[in-house]
Amino acid sequence: MDTIDVLVIGSGIAGLSAALSATENGAESVVILEADTEIGGSSRLSGGIIMGADFKLQREAGIEDSAESFYRDYMNANVWNLNPAAVKAFCRESGRAIDWLVDHGVQFHPALVFGGSENTPRCVAAVGQGGQLVNSLARAVREAGVDIVVNHRVERILVEDGRAAGVVADGEEIRAAAVVIASGGYGADRRLLAEHNPSFTATGDWGWYIGTGTARGDAFGFAEQLGAQIVGHDRGLRLLHPDFVHTFESYIPGWMVLVNKEGRRFVDESAPYGVLERTTHRNGGVAWFVFDHQAVDRSTAGRTKAYKQVFPEREERQSPNWNPAMIAEQVEAGRIHSAGTLAGLAEAAGLPADRLQATIESYNDDRPDEMGKDAQFVRPVAEGPFYAAEVRLATLCWTAVGPAITGRGEITDTLGRPIPGAYACGEVTGGILGDVYVGSGNSVGNSATFGRIAGRSAAQDVSATHSA
Template identity: 40%
Template sequence: MTDFDVAVIGSGFAGLTAAITARAEGASVIVLEGSGELGGSSRLSGGKLMGACTRLQREAGIEDDPEDMYRFYMGLNRFRLEPSVIRTLCERSGATIDWLQDIGVAFDSRVMTSGEERAARMHITVGEGMAVSQTLVSEAKRIGVEFALGMKVDRLLVADGEVVGLAVGADTLSVGAVVMATGGFAANRELVSKHLPLLANEDWYWYIGAATSDGSAFELGAQVDAQVVGGGRATRLITPNFGNVLEGGYLPGWLVIVNGEGRRFYDETSSYSVTQPILEGQRAPVFAVFDEESKNSSSPDTVEATKKVSVGKRDGRAQKWVKAMLDEMVERGRVLKADSLEQLAALMGVPEQRLLGTIEEYNHDVTAGQDSHYRKRADVLRKVQTPPFYATELRMAHVALTAVGLRIDSQARVLADSGAAVPGLFAAGECTGGVVGDVYVGSGNSITSAFVFGRVAGSGAATWARPDIPSASSREMDLPS
């Protein structure tokens, strides 16, 4: 006789979704949260999801296809992800967003393009991650999920190779199945250095999630010889050294970005899904260049209007690229200032003639009304011609999520080093690897993964713990009609 059918470790989106799903299918469920607050890093997120064939898309007249989403996702990641896992993500994404609506999560009626995808797939929740988390907690409590706060699980209990419980210190809990949803590891700099070597010595480093993202999944997974995959993968956002100011991964279009050779190398309004791999291939340091006119005209309205994607002004929140902030950073020495472009090149340490040629050609394109090299939107082009001139270094130093973790299969079962599924152990969310690839596909990539595989894990755990519950194969699948 077990204490609970299913135990879920972690209360972010993946954990809460798994708990709701397992409980709705008839299992008794407890969620163990190591901190004193529910929600994990998920509650701090923007609450955006991506999905194909949703009700919201149909209502907006958007035609989409999970197969197209799958091909785009895999192609952007050079097919270096497991097809069965990504097919599950794409094929169940739409129904998962519909399910969230059904349990009370509020969505904006707009469905937008956030990356480079063909169809608009970004779904915007009302109230961001905090509101979504509160809705999930309310639904879980309504249907009878139990919660235990301040319970940091340190051991899995295993009998004859099967996970049969867990422990917090001397306290043990007997369960039929465990779902690990412990989050990432970006708050643990030792693990960051181990798994994300590019960030090992980054002095601008900032993780925008919760302090509870300490990588506990690695220690728990090691107890059952679980595979770890996704080495080196994390979603990093481009940022100047203006402190810990969260403004998303989109830059205002009036910036001119050059590499250490003084040359432009991409469309500055590109989505962060492609900005990261592009910048990783450039000679450092990388700088944003602008002039006095652009600085003086930069306001919250003009900044948002020149971004590739904007879902609205950030009222009451600090912004990086507005005049007041830029002036402050000039005073603090974090934005370089010069009376001529020649002087600016010297301060930047880039070849003078290359920078001058880059700006001359760019200004010519502005006059012509077309970016002849990178096809940046004509309406955001601004000349760099009014002194003084400015430059600030940019780095991919702010971490939104980590993507190294336990390997799961398409059924969210944790896989051991032998390749076999660990009996009774499932996982979802940021503690898993192999779902988010080298390229972050668009706004909502990781959150959609948390919800989709949270549902898969919750259903699988309930079925494992309670054989009398119909298996997923005998129920209606979350496939588009």
Template identity: 30%
Template sequence: MKKTVALCSAFLLMVSAMSGCSTSNNKPAEQQPSAPATAYDEEKTADVIVVGAGGAGLSAAIAATDNGAQNVIIIEKSNRTGGNLNLTSGSMSAAETSLQKEAGIEDTKASFVEDIMKNGAQLGNRELVEAFVNEDTDMFEWMLEHGLADNEFSLDKATGGKAVFAPEHQLYSVQRTYKPKADDKEHYSSAAHEVLDQYIKTLDNVTIDFNTDGVKLLANDKGQVLSVEAVTEDGKTIKYTANKGVVMATGGYSGNFKLMGKYAEHGADYLSSTTSMGEGLRMMQEVGANVDEKAMSYIPTFPMGVQTGPQSGTIGSTYTWKAGGICVNQEGKRFVNEQEARVDVREVALEEQPGAVQYDIFTDKIIADLSAAGGDMMYQLYFNPETGRAKNLVKSAATLDELAALINVPAEALKATVETYNKAVDGEAEDEFGRSFDATPSAYSLAVNKIEGDKFYAIPLKALVVMTLGGVSIDTQTHVLDESGNVIPGLYAAGECTGGIWGKFVSGGTGVMGPITFGRIAGRTAMTDTLAEGYTVKAVSNLFDASLFEKETASADRFDMSKTLKDGEYTATVEGQEGQMTVKTTIADGKISAVEIVEQHETAGVADKAISDLPAAIVTENSVNVDTISGCTLSSGRILDAVTDCLNQASAQ
């Protein structure tokens, strides 16, 4: 099996050079629509071409058919629909809904707009936020009418209704978040995905071409961007041409550490729960789409990333700071009030730390008090030294000196930090970050303790990215705009590939309803527009360098197969799609002789090929430095991470 290489990078460069869209030094160049770049294996035509089958893409396709499209083709590079909806339980938000009225909750769209602007640090685009809010209610009600109303919802304790507060984000002024659960939990993580996907399946005039990667946009001789070049899994080239418009719904760049590192000081060190590279942004830049450089730095994180792979992670926290624990950086120093109620304050504080990493420091007494108060669910799930899914991350020592050595932070600094903190707990000094030590229990404080005892613990957590907020500029009708603010005829965008809408932080439920709602607007606009002629298509002046989208040879960094391995059976557990994945690796005669997936909870029908084929490939190659299975990237990565853990165990014997 060949080693992993940058996906289609050679093809991308070849097509770019032949099409004349950009020059080798990335200076803008006019596209030459009349000179075909290549002969295609196949050409397809539809009223609307949608690139990406996530929430935005599915919604756009539905809206296009509702507005008269005879046929719609969705191009999807993976083997499944949903995009990031496969990675979230799918909280939704909308104002003035029937569910709020049933619960007796008074809400206004104007209030929703103001909350979004406030939560985004007043850096969002008010016109776009208003466009979202005004369309969002109708979109949400449409989903209720098409099956969502029958799903199970989390209920609000105060009203008993389906409109709730969502504490994982900054709270809205009223309950306007909805947490429905998917009925078919085996195939769907979110109810929103389930409703859209099931409805799409009823539309005979919508076709989804899976395992097909859109790589380039093309303009016709009228200056209208109506064609997409794509490459299939088996290397065939297809040209898709739209009669009405192309909707780009290609997602964000939260899996592109190079691009995040370009715009955030420690962005290259973040963990990510996605593999989204953001290639669609460069595709649109090549035909003139403006990208707001400032918005590209708006990369919200969770200050609770549990590392599950080289740079992959999942949401998880010890929450030991609720019972007296502290968080320190790589310098052994505290950097924030750990009990700060504003989540964004803690998010930014961690983002600014070296390596975007913190160590939760705690003791047995702190864990005991956390458990007694009922706040240890996530600790038990991930970090319990006996059963936790991420128990390998737990470091313990009899002294702070020993603990500092284990986590590689300066011992004197860590001891001084603990001493200063303990004095504040005793009331001998004010806490340097304003932390209160009132013994009255609250949502963020369950007990008061000093860092003292017979044993000390540390667990590393990193800034975790689940979505990005930068992307191309659009107007309220989702037209893609160029650097001068002009509409690029035929080109529309929705979802995470658009930028500057929400501001610096995302509001609860907009990560799901934003793409779905703007996708609806895009599909409708594409069908009702009159396209201008005579537009000059050329690349933007700040075209992203192609190297930012080249994937690293992930295999090389996974494990040094020249190491000596001790014979035996080794088991490792990693976080999976809907639960833990456990893999047993057998070493015989110093080589990998068997790989068995003992337990897994991956999505059936999606991860099947990785589950069936990858273990054999690892054994055949006697290496974890092998290609992931196309269309099963996340599941492949989990298998490889688990086997790598086993190899580390075998090499340490």
């Protein structure tokens, strides 16, 4: 077989973006190998929110923003504990990546949304969510002449003279001048989770991963074959989950009262899930939702506003866990504690009665909420019966451990040097997403942006090699 210019492993948003970018930057032969029987991977399951700065839709909305401002906000949120060069490249290219997606047929709702707690709205939502984002990119990729081969799992990377030289897939050796690894995360492999994300595995049998079953961490084997550096230990996006049923719920109703094992509140419950994740993690990763009969009574359950953030196509969403029918069912099953008094509830849940009583009394006070929660989300917990449900950071959405990369998407060795011919993008990489998930669209934005960067870099380097 002739040597392919650029071979991409994985067909999610990162892989599709890399392949399309490679063709646009001079690669004459580009092939995508996908382990699953259909393209898209976990990207299809996303909400299609993408984060960036200084893009056309943002400017049309009259919003002034810059890559430098995005970079400062991003690094400040993670106390600068990230790879500055890679994050700066992401922030610099993120807005251009959104414009590029639009140019290739991806449709976004015109209204911008806040992805997290940022001061400037930096997110747009794809029409049709993640599935249509994948479909639009796949259409552009095929029109560009890229070959996509599904049901073809890469077993190992070919390494010759210190550079990536192709792959072995299903026993077949495929030569390539450059390899882009975009094979997704490792959430479907419990052994890798225990090694690289112990905080998640500490949730026990509550833990579940929302990605596809093919996300088995192939990149760790590839990294070992390349001699690559692995970064990002114990990072990833985890959501609060009550272990009722395995159902995805990104935001919790803002009228909840969330307390730690000491019976104290520690956060504004209507905050973005990245904030809830970090504050709950600092409180041991386990907490309790406390509420009263109003959540169970259908005549009062919907009176208080539930969500600060409402995304296009999900305006009428209802909580799959915190609705009257589910709550009644879980009380009957013993997963939600119930009592006629707060003291009785504290005893049932194993919480300090005096502290829980004081917390709820303070919450019910007419003063401004001590955690800064807007009054529209405050629903007093005043009339029994009272309820408490344990929640853990047990829904894993994104794994953020993997090969370190440069701002050009090059995989680096253990000394931080680029490995010739080897690139990575998306969920396989470490060092771009930190301890604090900046907000909705961070993961998809990272995938599309670094997919575009890695594909371009691979094509440019292949061209330079051919010219030498």
